[in-house]
Amino acid sequence: MNAISDTVAEVLETAARAARAAAAQLARADRPSKDQALLHAAAALRARQAAILEANAEDLTHASGLSAAFRDRLTLTPERIDAMAAGLEQVAALPDPVGRTLAEWDRPNGLRIQRVAQPIGVIGMIFESRPNVTADAAALCLKAGSAVLLRGGSESARSAAAIRDCVAAGLRAAGLPEAAVQMAPTQDRAFVGAMLRAAGLIDLIIPRGGKGLVTRVMEEARVPVLAHAEGLNHTYVHAAADPAMARTVLANAKMRRTGVCGATETLLIDAAIAPALLPLLVGDLRALGCDFRADARTRAILPELAEAAEGDFATEWLDAVLNIAVVDGMEAALAHIRRFGSEHTDAIVTSDAAAAEAFLAGIDSAVGLWNASTQFCDGGEFGFGAEIGIATGRLHARGPVGLEQLCTYRYRVLGTGQVRP
Amino acid sequence: MNAISDTVAEVLETAARAARAAAAQLARADRPSKDQALLHAAAALRARQAAILEANAEDLTHASGLSAAFRDRLTLTPERIDAMAAGLEQVAALPDPVGRTLAEWDRPNGLRIQRVAQPIGVIGMIFESRPNVTADAAALCLKAGSAVLLRGGSESARSAAAIRDCVAAGLRAAGLPEAAVQMAPTQDRAFVGAMLRAAGLIDLIIPRGGKGLVTRVMEEARVPVLAHAEGLNHTYVHAAADPAMARTVLANAKMRRTGVCGATETLLIDAAIAPALLPLLVGDLRALGCDFRADARTRAILPELAEAAEGDFATEWLDAVLNIAVVDGMEAALAHIRRFGSEHTDAIVTSDAAAAEAFLAGIDSAVGLWNASTQFCDGGEFGFGAEIGIATGRLHARGPVGLEQLCTYRYRVLGTGQVRP
Numbered sequence: 001m002n003a004i005s006d007t008v009a010e011v012l013e014t015a016a017r018a019a020r021a022a023a024a025q026l027a028r029a030d031r032p033s034k035d036q037a038l039l040h041a042a043a044a045l046r047a048r049q050a051a052i053l054e055a056n057a058e059d060l061t062h063a064s065g066l067s068a069a070f071r072d073r074l075t076l077t078p079e080r081i082d083a084m085a086a087g088l089e090q091v092a093a094l095p096d097p098v099g100r101t102l103a104e105w106d107r108p109n110g111l112r113i114q115r116v117a118q119p120i121g122v123i124g125m126i127f128e129s130r131p132n133v134t135a136d137a138a139a140l141c142l143k144a145g146s147a148v149l150l151r152g153g154s155e156s157a158r159s160a161a162a163i164r165d166c167v168a169a170g171l172r173a174a175g176l177p178e179a180a181v182q183m184a185p186t187q188d189r190a191f192v193g194a195m196l197r198a199a200g201l202i203d204l205i206i207p208r209g210g211k212g213l214v215t216r217v218m219e220e221a222r223v224p225v226l227a228h229a230e231g232l233n234h235t236y237v238h239a240a241a242d243p244a245m246a247r248t249v250l251a252n253a254k255m256r257r258t259g260v261c262g263a264t265e266t267l268l269i270d271a272a273i274a275p276a277l278l279p280l281l282v283g284d285l286r287a288l289g290c291d292f293r294a295d296a297r298t299r300a301i302l303p304e305l306a307e308a309a310e311g312d313f314a315t316e317w318l319d320a321v322l323n324i325a326v327v328d329g330m331e332a333a334l335a336h337i338r339r340f341g342s343e344h345t346d347a348i349v350t351s352d353a354a355a356a357e358a359f360l361a362g363i364d365s366a367v368g369l370w371n372a373s374t375q376f377c378d379g380g381e382f383g384f385g386a387e388i389g390i391a392t393g394r395l396h397a398r399g400p401v402g403l404e405q406l407c408t409y410r411y412r413v414l415g416t417g418q419v420r421p
Numbered sequence: 422m423n424a425i426s427d428t429v430a431e432v433l434e435t436a437a438r439a440a441r442a443a444a445a446q447l448a449r450a451d452r453p454s455k456d457q458a459l460l461h462a463a464a465a466l467r468a469r470q471a472a473i474l475e476a477n478a479e480d481l482t483h484a485s486g487l488s489a490a491f492r493d494r495l496t497l498t499p500e501r502i503d504a505m506a507a508g509l510e511q512v513a514a515l516p517d518p519v520g521r522t523l524a525e526w527d528r529p530n531g532l533r534i535q536r537v538a539q540p541i542g543v544i545g546m547i548f549e550s551r552p553n554v555t556a557d558a559a560a561l562c563l564k565a566g567s568a569v570l571l572r573g574g575s576e577s578a579r580s581a582a583a584i585r586d587c588v589a590a591g592l593r594a595a596g597l598p599e600a601a602v603q604m605a606p607t608q609d610r611a612f613v614g615a616m617l618r619a620a621g622l623i624d625l626i627i628p629r630g631g632k633g634l635v636t637r638v639m640e641e642a643r644v645p646v647l648a649h650a651e652g653l654n655h656t657y658v659h660a661a662a663d664p665a666m667a668r669t670v671l672a673n674a675k676m677r678r679t680g681v682c683g684a685t686e687t688l689l690i691d692a693a694i695a696p697a698l699l700p701l702l703v704g705d706l707r708a709l710g711c712d713f714r715a716d717a718r719t720r721a722i723l724p725e726l727a728e729a730a731e732g733d734f735a736t737e738w739l740d741a742v743l744n745i746a747v748v749d750g751m752e753a754a755l756a757h758i759r760r761f762g763s764e765h766t767d768a769i770v771t772s773d774a775a776a777a778e779a780f781l782a783g784i785d786s787a788v789g790l791w792n793a794s795t796q797f798c799d800g801g802e803f804g805f806g807a808e809i810g811i812a813t814g815r816l817h818a819r820g821p822v823g824l825e826q827l828c829t830y831r832y833r834v835l836g837t838g839q840v841r842p
Binding site for chain 2: 024027028105107111113118120121199203204218219222224242245248249251252253256338356360361362364365366367368369370371372373375376378381382383393394395396398399408409410411412413414415416417418419420
């Protein structure tokens, strides 16, 4: 841990105080103002497409030495800019999460108590070089009534600044403070450290990126973190599974997109059904380009599969690789998941409702599914309209984080002169 | 920050792993088992009264050099033991917070999504030498399905151990794992540091005690913290306040109990009503033994009051002292609260509903009250049946923390073979 220079700490404090003042205004902004800001920002993104592409081209020039995948994530196109604008419009169309009455009750002494959704305040967003995250995060935080301080990867700095300018134009047009959405004023890496230690200035840090970034954030942060760590997800094909459903669901859970956090990494299959079904499941996946790491009992059925090292069952491949273990029923499956899983997303395929109930009660994952693909772990698929990530901690929110999860609450207590005895 | 010796870290890890295994069992325990454990523990407290008093007498012998207030908090009596037992019985009578369906909806593709309350896991409770907190915290965590590791002040170690033994007897009687409620196995102060850094072993730290303890916990913790920091609370007597109601509410808010976090520390009063009402308010409070720190405008009306230093308005007295400032209406009152308040509990007294609404919308306190005493900021008064503290952070929970707030949630997704397109 390096000491943070006074200058960087001052720069952060100035930005965070401006954000806090803006957050106080934003917390009281009505829905039309926030939506107007989002719609103006979307229009600005479309109107300034050429300038954004130019900034992006410059970013790409400086990133010439980086991998093709990295450059692809960094690259903007007219279509991608249009998709960002459409994303802002979608957030504008979502209901306002602030001010919802979450619960309301009366006390015997006549006090009425209301629990009301409230913005979090100032959110610090730390992410890698994906320019679109600038627009996504700005839109969600704005609609949730919180100010946001965005610190993206330095390779995308010019693109992100151009996008942020469009959001600022939207804020201005709606009469909202521009400081509600700010970029980190410096690319000094110490600024990230300063953000992580800004207790009292920043209310919540959301890291979005690879394991290294998230781990650093969780280790260093003195501010609450809504982290998105790994998804070591299982699909358990139970003895009473419908074979055709198991084939469809597993193929989707593993291969629809292998790089998403909801992808299945390990297949558990009951010994009773394995000899008949495993060859079909593996055949389907192999045809889709999947590779395998199999335990001894699996290899007794399919000797051609590569042997799994024990570490494999603890590996989030995020790739076309599937671990396979044969298990002796529910308790063994749950024990495997408790040992190797990451409490993210786990599914059972079975036609036996009691088995499904035992599975859902026995796991402690943010999302447990019965007869559905693990790839449904997604804010959009949950009906949230948009998401800022998947929370893997246990406090505040678990699973997909949409506008509602980006809020906190407070109480309103309405009396008629009550005093406490 | 001192290095933590390997031994202490190992001791913690052993305890926390046992707690985690117990938590997994407890999470699946049904309500009757948990209630049986609580009722047996209450019976054991009553049955072992003599032994508990003996342990407490020994604690008190070793604490002979400490202040009278400290010794009072440490002292147990037959009545206090009975109150602890009654507290356990009250928690047993509360509904089970685990497994409640918090929300449920269907998706167009036929998926049914359920958000279900779930235990937090392993809770680390760090508190000062108040033996009763052992019983309270054990009961609430147990009912909420979480294991708890209790680290109380060393001066109360013998009393706390005797109380914990009663809880352990209750757990045994109910067939639940004793490791669900553990005392810290060492009084080494480094153990607290080890708890605070036990990310992955402990899911949540709850500190309960003075400012020094809470500040240390918030600074050092790598584990999420549900902190209970200061309550610098205001009662704002608006120009349209009913004078009689203002007198009753303020006297209660300040003087019912001055040492609780919901006590009012500062009176704000509108200039329009101050000349007539201030002398009455001050007279009432003075008769109850209250002292004052007054701003210049207050002293223009009541010159005999002591002058407030600016720091006074930022001081949580927790004593029979009231800060007073005369303000020019709503915006000035809100500005004062934003500058000096701690976002804990603030109240307005007014007969003007629009003014009340502006106040409740303008503050960002965990609890805002209209025409009621700030001393209502309490889990019992909110109808929670019992509370483990008042949360002053912005994430997960704000205000009184009862059984519901001691839970997290997870999702159950019920399908019929759906795959994601």
